[in-house]
Structures are given as C-alpha cells and as structure tokens.
Amino acid sequence: MPSGVGIGLHFAHHAAVLADPAAVAWVEIHPENYIGDRRRLRELARIRRDIPMSFHGVGLSLGSAGGICDRHLGDLAELVDQFEPVLISEHAAWCRSGNRFHADLLPLPLTEEALDIMCRNVERTQERLRRTILVENPSTYLEFIASKMSEPEFLTSLARRTGCKLLCDVNNIVVSCANHRLDPLAYLQALPAGAIAEIHIGGHAIESFGDGRSLRIDDHGSAPPDDVWALYDAAIARFGRLPTLLEWDNAVPALDVLLAVAASATNRAPAHVV
Secondary structure, X not given: OOOOEEEEOOHHHHHHHHHOHHHOOOEEEOHHHOOOOHHHHHHHHHXXXXXXXXXXXXXXXXXXXXXXXXXXXXXXXXHHXXXXXXXXXXXXXXXXXXXXXXXXXXXXXXXXXXXXXXXXXXXXXXXXXXXXXXEEOOOOOOOOOOOOOOHHHHHHHHHHHHOOEEEEEHHHHHHHHHHHOOOHHHHHHHOOHHHEEEEXXXXXXXXXXXXXXXXXXXXXXXOOOHHHHHHHHHHHHHHOOOOEEEEOOOOOOOHHHHHHHHHHHHOOOOOOOO
C-alpha cells in the first residue's frame, strides 16, 4: 500500500517526476489516458520503477445496465498486468450507453435494481483483473425521485455484497451535500469504516445565481478549500491515515505547488476521533 499523500500524474510533470522521484510519495493515473500511447507508456514504465502507482479509471461505467465493455476491460487488464498498480479504483457512476460514451460520470438512481447492476459489474471487473477494486462516491447535482436509499447505504451494500473496498472522496461529499442540503459529517459517519481503503481530496468551484442560489461543481481546479480540509480532518480521525490522493486536473499548477499542498495534507492532525 502507498503511504503518505500522493498526487495525480499529468503529462506535463513526467520529466520533473523522473528527475526527482524521491520527492513524490506516490502517483495516480487515469489508465484511459495511456491506452495505445506507446511513448507515454514507456515514460510511465520508467516512473513506475521508482514510484508507487495507482490506477483510477474513468471509463469502465460500472453502473451501466448493459454491462462493461469487453475491449475496455481487456485493455485495462493488460495495463494492470504490466504496471501492477498498488490500488485500482473506479466510480459509482455510469458513462456508457450501448456504444456511446459520455464525457462525464453520470449519477445512478439509488435503487435495488441499480445496486444489482453495480454488483454484477464490480464482480466481473474484479474477476477479470484478479484484484479487489475500490469504488468512489461521486459528486452529484441531482437526486432521483426513484431512489430508495441513501448513497452511504448504497455503497455499504455494494462493498458487503462484492467484497470491494471504497474510496472516500472528501471533496465529492462536500460538493454533493452542499448541492442537496445534506450534512457532510453525517454522510461521512454513515460510511462503513472498515471498507474505506483510500481518501481523495481536491478543490471545487461555486457557481452563484442571481436569485441567491448556488451550485458546487467538482472541477478539480484548485487546492482544497477550508470545508474540504475540515472534513478531511474528520475522515482521518474516523478511518485512520489511509493513502490520500490530491486531485488537481484543471488549471494544473507546477509540480512544486502540488507537492506543497500534498505536504500540508500529510501534516494535518485530527483533534478527535469522530
């Protein structure tokens, strides 16, 4: 398992990371960015020799009623065999319908039917990869009238039925709970502590409207704001010092800025156990 706080690896930082691998605790990649790109894969192999690496998928579409794309799962399995990532994660969401892929992670109705679909797809993924995967709570902007359970209940059942672990994205909790007027600390407390294997932190944007309403948008374009840091403190108090990943995918700063924010996360100390 990786230790400390890692960073998302971007193409622009490959050279700097290779020049000083000791400065980076561990890195996360989106495998979809490397499939079929031989030059990038060669660079990635050099990085992997010196630095622990995790895979964070965005294209499996674990919530798709039509199942998982055989080709995509096969490509991912080849990369897993080649790079042996220390963690593999995906999202409790969907992005594919038939042969059409959507450029976003779309929400699921929190129903028994959707849960059955997720369980089938997670079990198939784990069987093909021969690995336990982590499933991340998404950021959401709407709720379905058809939903019959809370998101923590959905994720708890998923972990229990499939044996998968959960990735607790603290920023996504803050975003979703603000958008739906829920209590983020209550959400955190409802997650099964024993199933959490990784934490994500990051920043988000706030879109304000003329009538006083606002919407939080998970854009990964800044350092974590104060409310994300506060919930992160509560998360490490509840779950322990788990591998933590700083997500910063838009308006990406220089590597030293990312490492400084990661270091500040490493140095945080929770005041009490939640």
